[in-house]
Amino acid sequence: MSSLILRAGTRILAPMMIMLSLFLLWRGHNLPGGGFIGGLVATSAIALQGIAFGPASMRRTLVFSPAVIAGAGVLIAALSALPAALAGLPFFTGLWLKLDLGNGAVLPLSTPLLFDIGVYLTVIGGVCTLIAALEEEPALDDVETGG
Amino acid sequence: MMAGWLAAFVLVVPILSTGATTLAHGVPRLQGWLSLLGSYLLLVVSVALLVVVLRDGMVVLQSGNWAAPFGITFAVDSLGAVMTVIAAITGAACLTFGLGEIGEAERRAWFHPLSHVLLLGVCGAFLTGDLFNLYVWFEVMLIASFGLMTVGGTKAQIDGAVKYVALNLVATLMFLLAVALIYGLTGTLNFADIARSVPAVSNRGLLTAAATLLMAAFGMKAAVFPLFFWLPAAYHTPLVSVSAVFAGLLTKVGVYALIRAFTLLFTHDPGWTHTLLLWIAGLTMVTGVLGAAAQTEMRRILSWHIISQIGYMVMGLALATPLGLIGSVFYLVHHIIVKANLFLIAGVAARLTGSMELKRIGGLYRSAPWLGVLFFIPAFSLAGFPPLSGFWAKLVLVRAALEIGSWWIAAAALVTGLLTIYSMTKIWAEAFWKPHPAGESAARPLGEAPTVMLLPISALAAGTVVIGLFAQPFYVVAERAALELLDPASYIAAVLGGAR
Amino acid sequence: MWKRAADPMELPLVLLIGLLTAVATWLMLSRNLIRLLLGFGVLGNAVNLSIFVAGRLTRDTPPLVPxxxxxxxxxxxxxxxxxxxxxxxxxxxxxxxxxxxxxxxAYERLGTVRTDEMRVAEPPEEKA
Structure with a gap:
């Protein structure tokens, strides 16, 4: 699809959607938001890019292949379950690291955040794989070995 | 605490393997090795878990340190641990076999990551202690199996996949609807908590309806009569290593879920649920074996036999006696190994002769006599010849049936065993004994099959013989698993801590 | 366990679930694969709504801790x-x-979305 309005709009909208997705990811654990919804917003931005500028541009934006992003997300999410072992707590127990930034400001970092980042990447990777499969030729039909 | 982490690692290992094989997708050799490493690591971890469960009793893991019934509980009893080990064995065997089978195109279609997602779903289903979590693991398994089914992308595969996908989608929604009803009736989804709440539910009719709906959902996954039609329409189409994992594991997850549901959750109305299960078991056995008799393609014959064998496992559950459940557990273990092996052997046979279609092949006895030996072991075990593993499994089940006077189901089991021999001798006569229709040299010698294919087949055949000759320790474990199943009170106490 | 009286919205929701299930069943009985999948989507909504109703309808505050x-x-x-x-x-x-x-x-490769015409994986029919 080639539309000037869509392309101009995408240039403004897509970065804002990415920012919004990061905001949702960050506030997620105790407030509405989280890795899943953040990932979906980010995917919408990337899908918008794909619709406005074509699938090739979408792939360039992602840098890595969507499946690799999903794989990295799965790894990060799985790793977030493990630090609890060092603390002698069960699998997936949330751990918080509260960094004091001075002036009374505290930066809470936690394993749930790490998990959310993993989910965020998995959602982006997974849904982008699907979109790529639908926009381009289905990946199945390059092999034919009897039947 | 350590034991809980061991259970967690049964899930973490396949997740890590999935991630690692995905990241290594661009480096074929590395991906293959990582995949193999992951599957063997899973085997080690699951064996360790089984040892711990047999030594110290049930392992309960409250993930995230949320107390049951509020968090997601993983509860591993002997049955769950045994099933996990068998799943890991099947996974390792089939991925090893896969090294010889899959080419670059199949590898590029994400064979390795999908296989590990499948193993993750299967192991998760065996370990979880939560109904909704079980639903999630089923779906993890399902989506991976959808992907694996179409690896290769031939017309037959797509045709088979359409039927497989369509019926499994229906089963998924039935499962979810049953979850909704059970949640509405008991207010909880934790297995132990449901089991505790069921006696107090006032709406008995709706409870039984929910139980029956769950039976239909699990029954469709397990391919019991009359919900099995997707299985013979699909299982002969994918790659051999994929179909062997499917044949060994996927339907058995359905059987496992049935066992869990109708020993722990719904024992309130056995006059309806367990009688229904017994009829289903009998009809499943007989229709399965008769369906097999009409087939002429190796994997289709074996697919129909999966159905008939599922009947045996459900029969033990339906009898609901200690002996019956021992039989079911023993049968599950024996069947997964034997059936996965038969599919792998069919794959090698097809590779040596050029087809799975019995009319078009032959001459294997002359060209590859050792494959004949390897085929004989699981085939005769399947039919229940002493002293192989299937004999003991059938013996226990038939005794369990006679013990409570269900002579007709015992008769059905024996007739089914007899007809199984017919199918196995048909494969033997057609593929091995008769000369190859394309001439003497059309059947290749065994040496032409890659070693990585023959290793898992030999190992699984050795396992069948060992279970048969040294049945006692396996029987003891099965007995322990069965007695645990018949004692829901200790399951509930282990999960909920006896408090409240 | 559940002591609250039923919310008046329960009945309309239950009727809606029934309607959706009926529509979905009709769609899924079709031989057309696309209709079957549409039916799956509709039935999924019916099932999700029943989970929602099974959790009981209330008019209380959202479950967010200030x-x-x-x-x-x-x-x-x-x-x-x-x-x-x-x-x-x-x-x-x-x-x-x-x-x-x-x-x-399936449509691209087999040339049909009708399930009764998909017979590639089936054994060839016997000539009568």
């Missing part, structure tokens, strides 16, 4: 059904997306 408190004061809505329904929607979406891609591939 930033400056440890617990919620007073009655609050059951948070679990939303979590379950969200999970079920995501899974349903994933399955439906895969099934649609599969239907598309």
């Amino acid at each position: 930033l400056d408190a440890e617990t919620i004061a007073g009655a609050f809505a059951n948070p679990l059904p939303q979590a379950l329904v969200l999970t079920a929607i995501v899974i349903g979406f994933g399955l439906l997306a895969f099934a649609l891609v599969l239907a598309w591939v």
